[in-house]
Amino acid sequence: MGLVDFDKIVAIAREAGDLAMRQWQAGKSAEKTWEKSPGQIVSEADIAVDRFLRERLAAQLPEAGWLSEETAEDQSLSGRDMAWVVDPIDGTKDFVKGETGWAVSIALVQNGAPIFGILEAPAMEETWIAKAGSHTEVNGRGLKASTRDRYDGSRIPLGDVDLPKEIKLAPVTKPNSIALRLAMVADDRADLVVSTRWGSEWDIAAAHVIAEEAGAMVTDAHGKKLRYNGTHGQAFGVLCTSEGIHDAAVARVAKFLSENEGQS
Template identity: 55%
Template sequence: MTDLAAEVAAIAADAGALAMRQWHTDFRRWEKSPGNPVCAVDLEVDAMLRERLSALVPDAGWLSEETIDNADRLAGDRVWVVDPIDGTRDYLRQRPGWAVSVALVEHGQPVIGVLDAPARGEVWLARAGQGAWRNGERLRVAARDTLAGARVPADALPQVDADLVTVEKPNSIALRIAMVAAGDADLLATIRWGNEWDIAAAVLLAREAGAAVTDAFGGALRFNTPNGEAFGVLATAPGIHAAAVERLAERARAGVKR
């Protein structure tokens, strides 16, 4: 597993370098749907990752933001779950809050997770049962046990959460989850249906750093599901997770009905 994780990290680094070379160039960009941007670099990085990761583990299926889904992935025990550029908005705005996100999922759970964030000079790596690192430094979640004062990566918070504290918010949700893993934030929550490729690698990073990670209701997350989605993600310092679930419960119940 250690050797395989290192190979995955090397491939993700090459993908990050490819994205960096084109970051300030004139490339094609458009919207897949209103408010959902994509660019030619997303597709180029996706193609490179698929070729090299599939060669590395030939029996693994494929689930990526930039590839048409194929139900064949559900028949196998292993699948690559990939977002070639997580945080495309920041990539297009020439802001550094984006990353290449790669996870290898086995039997519904990530066992290798890599975030390569070259614009930030960061390489994040986690192996199931073996810990999580940023640039070679072992990660550990913050030891917070009260919800009030918890640091949240957000531009702004609703009045009901005025007792929380906003910190830097990269556009990449994977990087925001990773901030919890590193102890740079205490809580990250989404209350909507989201895609597995956005969170798979970062969920493993957070778990291996000691964070509590669930869906928006506090339930277990599972990957390589038929629709490739989960309802929300909640990553927190373990001492505040129950309080965060309780605070978000009404909003989660309202959101899941939409």
């Protein structure tokens, strides 16, 4: 970790956030968008931020690999001992709708684990930063994750929805960015975030170290350790919870998956 000037990386993240923010504030974020796959949209701003980050981060650590949502097809630099794992705009759907729940997500991964993470969320006026083993903060304020020890009644980012009575959870505000949802657990704004679909490492790598350093548990949907910077960039879901409800959440997810096996 001594090879990297982390203050410079934070400054680069803020420049990237400013680049995206100019498009967002101008109301032009929805003008140049397209579907890269069914239901998966990308904007011109995603591409511009990705290009900016790749150039600037490579200059800081030329030997590191690169794994990003918008250049995921380029596997030539993935799989190295160190790599940048980046989502130039996590939460693109909120970004193009002019809503605030998006962030620039940057993680530095070493030997399969994130050692440094930044979420730059300029529309929310928040900068989240964490170093593995030493520090996690939002806007300079240290983070302490949810300490909830009872699953029923747990806060989960779902927005304004009516849950079935058998699901005894408490919906709270849901940003489109899953990284920001994990950060909510880190800051005791939520107790539980879960996804049971195949997802991408760049969505969660930075938020993983932010939440874990705050005391949250972060695993895949089966409760197993997440490893990063593989050649495929995929993980089966994510589960981020307070330490006290993680085992119960793993059991609930397992039950859900068993009951829904074979369903699309």
